[in-house]
Amino acid sequence: MKPLWRLNKYLYKYKGLLLLGIFFTVISNIFVIIPAQLVRIAIDYVVESFTLYKPLIKGGLGELARENFLDYVLVFGVLILVMALLRGFFLFLIRQTIIIMSRRVEYDMKNEIFSHYQNLPLSFYRKNSTGDLMARISEDVSRVRMYLGPAIMYGLGLLTLFPMVISYMISVNAELTLYSLLPLPVLSISIYFVNNLINERSEKIQRSLSGLSTYVQEAFSGIRVLKAFVREEDSARVFAEESEEYKSKSIDLTRVNALFFPLIMALVGISTIITVYVGGMQVIKGEIGYGVIAEFILYVNILTWPVTSLGWVTSIIQRAAASQVRINEFLDAKNDIISKENLKDEIEGDILVENLTFIYPDSGIKALDHISFEIKAGQTLGIIGTTGSGKSTVANLLMRMYDPSSGQILIDGKEIQRFDVAELRRQIGYVPQDVFLFSDTIANNIAFGLDHPDRALIEQAAKDADVYQNIIDFPKGFETMLGERGITLSGGQKQRVSIARAIAKEPKILILDDCLSAVDTKTENAILSALKHIMKDRTSVIISHRVSSAKLADHIIVLDDGKIIERGNHESLMSQKGVYAELYDKQTQASEPIDG
Numbered sequence: 001m002k003p004l005w006r007l008n009k010y011l012y013k014y015k016g017l018l019l020l021g022i023f024f025t026v027i028s029n030i031f032v033i034i035p036a037q038l039v040r041i042a043i044d045y046v047v048e049s050f051t052l053y054k055p056l057i058k059g060g061l062g063e064l065a066r067e068n069f070l071d072y073v074l075v076f077g078v079l080i081l082v083m084a085l086l087r088g089f090f091l092f093l094i095r096q097t098i099i100i101m102s103r104r105v106e107y108d109m110k111n112e113i114f115s116h117y118q119n120l121p122l123s124f125y126r127k128n129s130t131g132d133l134m135a136r137i138s139e140d141v142s143r144v145r146m147y148l149g150p151a152i153m154y155g156l157g158l159l160t161l162f163p164m165v166i167s168y169m170i171s172v173n174a175e176l177t178l179y180s181l182l183p184l185p186v187l188s189i190s191i192y193f194v195n196n197l198i199n200e201r202s203e204k205i206q207r208s209l210s211g212l213s214t215y216v217q218e219a220f221s222g223i224r225v226l227k228a229f230v231r232e233e234d235s236a237r238v239f240a241e242e243s244e245e246y247k248s249k250s251i252d253l254t255r256v257n258a259l260f261f262p263l264i265m266a267l268v269g270i271s272t273i274i275t276v277y278v279g280g281m282q283v284i285k286g287e288i289g290y291g292v293i294a295e296f297i298l299y300v301n302i303l304t305w306p307v308t309s310l311g312w313v314t315s316i317i318q319r320a321a322a323s324q325v326r327i328n329e330f331l332d333a334k335n336d337i338i339s340k341e342n343l344k345d346e347i348e349g350d351i352l353v354e355n356l357t358f359i360y361p362d363s364g365i366k367a368l369d370h371i372s373f374e375i376k377a378g379q380t381l382g383i384i385g386t387t388g389s390g391k392s393t394v395a396n397l398l399m400r401m402y403d404p405s406s407g408q409i410l411i412d413g414k415e416i417q418r419f420d421v422a423e424l425r426r427q428i429g430y431v432p433q434d435v436f437l438f439s440d441t442i443a444n445n446i447a448f449g450l451d452h453p454d455r456a457l458i459e460q461a462a463k464d465a466d467v468y469q470n471i472i473d474f475p476k477g478f479e480t481m482l483g484e485r486g487i488t489l490s491g492g493q494k495q496r497v498s499i500a501r502a503i504a505k506e507p508k509i510l511i512l513d514d515c516l517s518a519v520d521t522k523t524e525n526a527i528l529s530a531l532k533h534i535m536k537d538r539t540s541v542i543i544s545h546r547v548s549s550a551k552l553a554d555h556i557i558v559l560d561d562g563k564i565i566e567r568g569n570h571e572s573l574m575s576q577k578g579v580y581a582e583l584y585d586k587q588t589q590a591s592e593p594i595d596g
C-alpha cells in the first residue's frame with residue numbers, strides 16, 4: 001500500500017471530484033436500502049390484506065377493498081421504480097466523478113513520467129530497455145488507474161454500503177442477519193484467490209502476447225534478411241509454437257474464469273437458502289412477517305456484489321502497488337548531468353580537452369585514457385581510429401551526455417559543467433553514427449532542431465548536405481513522408497538528411513560521428529567542402545574511420561584503445577609514416593564504397 005501513497009498528491013489535486021464521488025456513493029446506497037424496505041412493507045401488506053379480504057367479500061365490500069389494495073400496490077411499484085431510477089442516476093454520477101478523476105490522474109501521471117524520462121541521462125537509457133520504459137508508462141500506469149478508478153469506486157461503495165445495510169439489517173433482526181451473512185466471508189476469500197489465479201494467468205497471457213507481437217514485429221522489419229536467407233518456413237514454425245503457447249495459456253485462463261461465476265452463484269444461493277430457512281422458522285414461530293424474508297433476500301443480493309468486489313478490489317490494489325513500485329523506481333532515478341552555473345552564453349567554439357579519461361559506468365570499459373587536444377574556434381578536428389577506439393565517446397562527452405571520469409573539457413575557457421545543458425546542446429549540431437529519422441516529412445526531419453522552422457533555411461541545409469537534388473526528385477519533394485508509412489531512404493540519403501538536420505540549426509560546434517560512411521568519396525568531398533564554407537567561423541569535429549573524411553581537417557588525432565597515438569595535419573601525419581599513413585595507403589588502394 002505504501003508505494004501508492006505517492007498518488008495522494010493527485011487525490012488531493014482532484015479532491016473536489018473525489019468528495020463528490022463519496023457523496024454520490026452514500027446517496028445511491030440510500031436508494032438501495034429503501035426499496036428493500038418497501039418490498040417488506042408491500043409483502044406484509046399483501047399478506048394482511050388477504051386475511052382481511054375474505055370477511056370483506058362476505059360483507060359485500062370486496063370490490064372497494066380490491067381497488068384500494070391495487071392502488072396501494074401500484075404506489076409501491078411506482079416508488080420502487082423511482083428508487084431504482086434514482087439509484088441509476090447516482091451510479092452514473094459516481095462514474096462521472098471517480099472514473100473521470102482516475103482518467104485525469106492517469107493523464108497527469110503519463111505526462112509526469114514522460115517528462116521525467118526525457119530529463120534522465122543517456123546512461124539511464126543504456127541500463128533500461130525501451131520495452132521496459134514503455135511498459136511502465138502504459139501498462140503500469142493503467143494498473144494504477146484501476147486502483148484510482150474502479151477500486152476506489154467499489155471500495156467506497158463497499159465501505160459505505162456495508163455499515164448502512166448491516167446496521168439496518170441488525171436493527172430489523174439480528175439473528176437472521178447473522179445467518180444470512182454467514183457465507184459472505186467465504187465468498188470474499190474464495191474470490192480473492194480465484195482472482196489472483198486469474199491475474200496470474202492473465203499476466204502469463206500478456207507476456208506470451210507481447211512475445212508474440214515482438215516476434216511478428218521483428219519478422220516483418222527483418223523481412224529482407226528473412227527472405228534472403230529463405231527462413232520463411234522456419235519463421236512460420238516459430239510463430240506457430242508461440243501461438244500454441246498463447247492458446248494453451250488462454251485455455252488455462254478460461255478454465256479459471258469458468259469457475260468464477262458458478263462460485264458466486266453457489267455461495268449466493270446458499271445465503272438465500274439459509275435466509276429462507278431461518279426466516280421461515282421465525283415466521284412459523286410468529287416472530288417476523290413474510291416480508292422480512294423477502295427484504296433479507298434482497299439485502300443478501302445487494303451485499304453480494306460488494307463482497308465479490310472486495311476480493312477483486314484487494315487484488316487490484318496489490319497489482320497497482322506493484323506497478324507503482326516500478327513507476328516510483330524510475331521516477332526516483334536522478335539526472336546526474338546538471339549544470340553548475342546554468343551559463344547561457346553564446347559559444348565561440350574554442351574547445352580544450354585536458355587529460356580526459358572516461359570509463360563507462362555501466363560496463364566499466366575505459367573508453368578514453370588521458371587524452372588532450374585543442375580546437376580553436378572555426379577550426380576542424382579530425383578524429384581517426386579503429387572500431388572501439390573511443391571516437392564516439394569523445395562526441396558523447398563534448399555533448400555532455402556523460403561527465404568525464406577525470407580530466408576536463410573547457411569550452412571558450414569555461415568548464416563544460418558550468419553551461420546550461422540544454423543551451424550547450426542547442427548550440428551543438430550533432431550527426432550521430434546510427435542515423436535516426438522520425439516518421440515524418442523530410443522537411444520536418446530537417447527542421448527538427450529549429451524552434452521556428454524556416455523553409456529557406458531547410459532548403460539551404462539540404463543543399464549544403466548535398467541531398468537537395470535527391471529530395472526534389474521525389475514526387476512530394478520536401479513533403480515526402482519517411483518511415484513506416486512513407487518511403488525508405490537509402491543509407492547515404494539518410495546520412496545526408498541527418499547532416500542537413502544538424503546544420504539547419506546553424507550550430508557553433510558541429511560534430512559528425514562517422515556519418516559519411518555510406519556516401520561515396522565524391523559526395524563526401526562535396527559535403528565536406530560545403531561544410532568548410534558554412535562552418536567558417538564555427539568549430540567542427542569530424543569523426544571517422546575513413547582517412548578521406550578527416551584529411552581536410554586542420555588537426556587530426558589518431559585514437560587507439562582510448563589513447564591518442566598520433567597527431568598533426570594530413571601532411572605531417574603522412575610524413576610520419578605511422579598508423580595514419582598506413583591507413584591512408586590501405587584505404588586509397590581499396591575500392592570506394594558505393595552510395596546506396
Ligand SMILES: Nc1ncnc2c1ncn2[C@@H]1O[C@H](COP(=O)(O)OP(=O)(O)OP(=O)(O)O)[C@@H](O)[C@H]1O
Pocket residue numbers: 126360362363364365366367385386387388389390391392393394433514545
Ligand atoms: N554506452 C556504452 N556503455 C558501455 N560501454 C560503451 C558504451 N559505448 C561504447 N562503449 C565501449 O567503449 C569503447 C569505445 O566505444 P566508442 O563507441 O567510443 O568507439 P568508436 O571508436 O566510436 O567505435 P566505432 O568506430 O565502432 O563506432 C568500446 O569498447 C565500447 O564497447
